[in-house]
Amino acid sequence: MHRFFVEKHNIDRENKNVIINESEDVKHISKVLRLEAGEKIEICDGHNKEYICEIEHMSKKDIRVSIIEEKESNREANVVIDLYQGLPKAAKMDTIIQKCTELGINKIVPIMTKRCVAQIKDKKSEEKKLERWEKIALSAAKQCKRGKIPTIAGLHRFNEVIDKLKEYDLAVVAYEDEETNGLKNLLKNSNYEKIAIIIGPEGGFEKEEIELIKNNYGKSITLGPRILRTETAGFTALSIIMYEIGDLGGR
Incomplete structure (x- = not known):
């Protein structure tokens, strides 16, 4: 599953949705990977919190995804x-x-x-x-x-x-x-x-x-x-x- 980093303020945990508006990520998802609505990606906030998400809507400027699962990332060293x-x-x-x-x-x-x-x-x-x-x-x-x-x-x-x-x-x-x-x-x-x-x-x-x-x-x-x-x-x-x-x- 492809992974993308987003700013914490782009993650709405209460309403379980995320906005991806970094232009290179939008282009990569839509033009390079050619992902479509309904497909799943991983989102990380850069602070050891990650989300399994489903693509809901795509435009040239941003991509909206819904949060399916939220979990702590255990990929960082303790030192x-x-x-x-x-x-x-x-x-x-x-x-x-x-x-x-x-x-x-x-x-x-x-x-x-x-x-x-x-x-x-x-x-x-x-x-x-x-x-x-x-x-x-x-x-x-x-x-x-x-x-x-x-x-x-x-x-x-x-x-x-x-x-x-x-x-x-x-x-x-x-x-x-x-x-x-x-x-x-x-x-x-x-x-x-x-x-x-x-x-x-x-x-x-x-x-x-x-x-x-x-x-x-x-x-x-x-x-x-x-x-x-x-x-x-x-x-x-x-x-x-x-x-x-x-x-x-x-x-």
């Missing part, structure tokens, strides 16, 4: 995990956002570090990229039937990230020169509620950046004996955490 990702080159960020959304990330924050080759020239370019990244997160959230859409933050400077680390129960930075401190060991017998993953760009982090993280509530970790690419490291770390907390791998 909040945010990714701070060194800005990579080309379309690598697209892949990072898509895969991390599938794996259950809460928020993705692109960051500028000393070794970042990629640059966002101005505010207009940033807004354009952010709009693209938000669409990728939305599409991935629909596909994997998330109960919420991950937040894609605007570009942060490295010092801004340092200031935020104290907000987390655990903040880890993947570092190629770390040999002993493994992520798996950090997660044993721990009840973390909020975790930050910090990943460098293609060239990694400068040593002084790692020291700054470590001096401000962060821990450097190894992800294993092989050096992972920037577009692989984030969702590898996320996968390990999700497995260790029991969110991945089944029961």
Whole structure:
């Protein structure tokens, strides 16, 4: 069953109906999927509430559906995990956002570090990229039937990230020169509620950046004996955490 996200104010629980008026969703339902009145879809409010609905009326501007069943979504992890990702080159960020959304990330924050080759020239370019990244997160959230859409933050400077680390129960930075401190060991017998993953760009982090993280509530970790690419490291770390907390791998 196809899944769509709508704003909470578009859901009338008392009268059991929902209005879909996002133009891309209206077009997708009517023109791409060619759904008709009487067919069923899933609606999610982005806050872990989902509805089985039946299409009642379709127009060029909106689609009205009736609520058949309402239930809580049980697709989100019980630990909040945010990714701070060194800005990579080309379309690598697209892949990072898509895969991390599938794996259950809460928020993705692109960051500028000393070794970042990629640059966002101005505010207009940033807004354009952010709009693209938000669409990728939305599409991935629909596909994997998330109960919420991950937040894609605007570009942060490295010092801004340092200031935020104290907000987390655990903040880890993947570092190629770390040999002993493994992520798996950090997660044993721990009840973390909020975790930050910090990943460098293609060239990694400068040593002084790692020291700054470590001096401000962060821990450097190894992800294993092989050096992972920037577009692989984030969702590898996320996968390990999700497995260790029991969110991945089944029961």
